[in-house]
Amino acid sequence: MTEAAARRTPGAPCWVSLIVHGLTATQEFYGNLFGWEFRPGPEELGPYVRALLHGKEVAGIGQLPPDRHLPIAWTTYLATEDADLTAEVIRACGGTVAVGPIVAGSAGRLAIASDPSGAVFGIWQAAAHVGTALAGEPGTPVWNELVTRETSSVAKFYQAVFGFELEAVVSADFDYQTLHLEGRPVAALHGVGHALPRDRGPHWMTYFEVSDTDDAAARVVELGGHVLQPPREGSSGRLATVADPEGAVFTIVRSADR
Template identity: 75%
Template sequence: MTEATRRTPGTPCWVSLMVHGLDATQEFYRALFGWEFEPGPQHLGPYVRALLDGEEVAGIGQLPPDRHLRIAWTPYLASDDADETAESIRCCGGTVAVGPLDAGEAGRMALCSDPVGAIFGVWEADAHHGTATAGPPGTPVWNELLTYETSSVGKFYRAVFGHEVEPVVSADHDWATLHVDGVPVASLHGVGNALPRDRGPHWMTYFETVDVDTAARLAVELGGQLLRPPYEARTGRVAQVTDPEGAVFALVRSAGR
């Protein structure tokens, strides 16, 4: 997927990570995914964009030393008007924690959370339209919200972004898929009390990889942790890992690859 134009509102368009050790984090993801890096907007402090074969795929920024926030990958959802979307988020029971503010000439952004606390970003593109390629190994290919239950939170995302919420019929699992213009763009997974107490509701980004088992072992060798060993899922073979600062993400070899 290569995009030269602004994404349709509600579509995940970027993933970003804020850490304390920017240099060490770059080394981890360079070794794991083959990313290279170039400077990005510095509106929130030091920030780099990760490149794969010259295409922008993700961003990593550095937190101030006195900020002790949860280290987590954050998906950004596209908006035609970040200020209007931020107001809608507030009206629908969510929280706007940062912004909306300008990110240089790249665009306008806000950091928000849904009514049960899952953090996500809002991105109104100007010069920067987001992830330039998705699909090859090392790129973000999916985002899933792990939450208590999907019904009420699905109504929030539908009201704010216009998502079509399609429940997945299952007697054993609480699943739903978010669609934009009939195209699936993200998923919701209600796990109730199985949510990790130290993280609560949260979005998880899936990164494509050639070999999930090998990549999971490499993540551990590089200083990360294995949270869930490789297993077969609806989407393909998946493992859940963290980077050295504790950011959780999934490794996936998508079905059919």
């Protein structure tokens, strides 16, 4: 069991959250799939719970107001030391800030933004809540990847806003760039061209660790979710792309180094 580092390097993914219509049903789905337990709060975010594994916070789930009909999707949050300054830089570099920055009680300060291609992400300025508190265990987020049409133009945006160093996979038929901070890979950009789902557009994908990908994919279906890409071997391990009952898409993976 590995506890995640206390305060994240600015730019590093530090939290994932999901806003849904049915908070109780969603808790049941993820509780059964990943063994999560839940704790309410912070109140400033409305109906909202934090998912816990072994007593450590690993993700957040909130409830949409009944009159809001937004896409149901996991949101990756990138760490910042100054949410207001980062929001200004996002706008200056061609991105959009849709929400905030707002204060989430004593937990911290957040904003929801999108890059120039339209992919939504969050920024998180930590106070009492530094982010995901457990790493590498089944049921924890282990990787975050932007799925987009092509990486070259959007890579410049993330590099300018967060200072990432870029490392491209040199391949004629594979458009993939890893984002590094302080010499360490923290996330990636994956250009899929025409394979990008038309109903989703560019989006950040959260990868959750599981102990057995095939069993977890079958469990998703038993719990009312869907398998979008069946279990397959990848460079990072055995993975499958799935969706919860409300349609939020995520990837499950048994990492190759486990």
